[in-house]
Amino acid sequence: MARRFKLRPLPNDIDDTKESLKMIDRREFMRLSFNTAAGLITMASIGSVGFASLLMGQPEADGGDTAVRFWVPSGAEDTAWFGDRHLEPMSYSAFQTAAANTKTGMIGAQGVWSGLPVNVVYVPHEENKDSPLVPNKPRFQYLEGYDLGGKYVGSGREVEDDSTYSTLSIHDNMIIIFSRCPHLCCIPGWQLVTNNYTGDNWASGGTDSGGDKLFCICHSSRFDPTAIEKNSMGRGVPFDFIGVRRTGGPAPNGMPLIPFVVNGDIIEALPDFKDWYAYCG
Numbered sequence: 001m002a003r004r005f006k007l008r009p010l011p012n013d014i015d016d017t018k019e020s021l022k023m024i025d026r027r028e029f030m031r032l033s034f035n036t037a038a039g040l041i042t043m044a045s046i047g048s049v050g051f052a053s054l055l056m057g058q059p060e061a062d063g064g065d066t067a068v069r070f071w072v073p074s075g076a077e078d079t080a081w082f083g084d085r086h087l088e089p090m091s092y093s094a095f096q097t098a099a100a101n102t103k104t105g106m107i108g109a110q111g112v113w114s115g116l117p118v119n120v121v122y123v124p125h126e127e128n129k130d131s132p133l134v135p136n137k138p139r140f141q142y143l144e145g146y147d148l149g150g151k152y153v154g155s156g157r158e159v160e161d162d163s164t165y166s167t168l169s170i171h172d173n174m175i176i177i178f179s180r181c182p183h184l185c186c187i188p189g190w191q192l193v194t195n196n197y198t199g200d201n202w203a204s205g206g207t208d209s210g211g212d213k214l215f216c217i218c219h220s221s222r223f224d225p226t227a228i229e230k231n232s233m234g235r236g237v238p239f240d241f242i243g244v245r246r247t248g249g250p251a252p253n254g255m256p257l258i259p260f261v262v263n264g265d266i267i268e269a270l271p272d273f274k275d276w277y278a279y280c281g
């Protein structure tokens with residue numbers, strides 16, 4: 001029988017009885033992942049669809065064509081985080097409100113932007129950045145990155161120090177991550193399942209310790225959304241990117257960041273580094 005996973009409820013709805021947690025297995029997850037979001041994620045995987053055309057966005061009446069939208073697996077509306085907001089434009093205030101209900105002050109959500117799967121993660125960086133580096137006081141950390149051969153690539157601090165990456169500089173206690181696993185291109189999720197890696201707790205250092213990881217249920221790769229590093233990847237010709245660190249599992253490296261602005265209260269992504277998001281198709 002296929003291994004099954006629990007969908008996690010929003011923190012203010014948490015009821016730890018098993019009956020309250022929707023169960024899905026890997027096959028269901030893949031079906032849900034690729035058949036929802038109006039088929040947009042499927043499109044992102046089809047090589048015959050021009051990548052540039054995906055990034056042109058879909059004109060909409062609300063949120064503009066650069067808005068990042070919540071994405072909820074079909075059938076998980078009552079159990080997934082932000083489950084009642086499928087395809088609504090993401091608002092900054094929604095994250096601030098939900099973050100107030102977690103122990104760490106971190107919150108995240110699955111999303112879709114211009115046909116691409118994303119994860120948006122809120123971290124109380126400004127509140128914690130000057131406090132001692134202790135458990136459950138999360139903040140963004142800039143780490144050194146090394147390629148698979150052990151060669152030094154650079155530091156995540158370049159988002160602050162190198163004008164090349166200025167649109168990626170950390171702001172608004174938030175990051176957006178392109179959510180295709182560098183292993184075999186599944187879609188890692190924020191708190192989609194319950195295990196030791198997704199618990200509401202945090203440890204420093206960009207390792208597997210602590211929870212609040214992005215987790216890929218296909219083969220259990222983990223990514224720390226607070227560990228910002230520069231790294232290198234790519235089939236054929238490798239390219240350097242700024243992203244979040246892989247902390248465990250078969251994925252060879254982390255996943256790239258997507259720059260964004262908060263326009264009024266709406267989170268809008270920017271296509272500055274679109275070449276980074278083509279490694280899966």
Ligand code: FES
Nearest residue numbers: 181183184216219
């Ligand atoms: S596709 Fe993510 S771990 Fe294999």
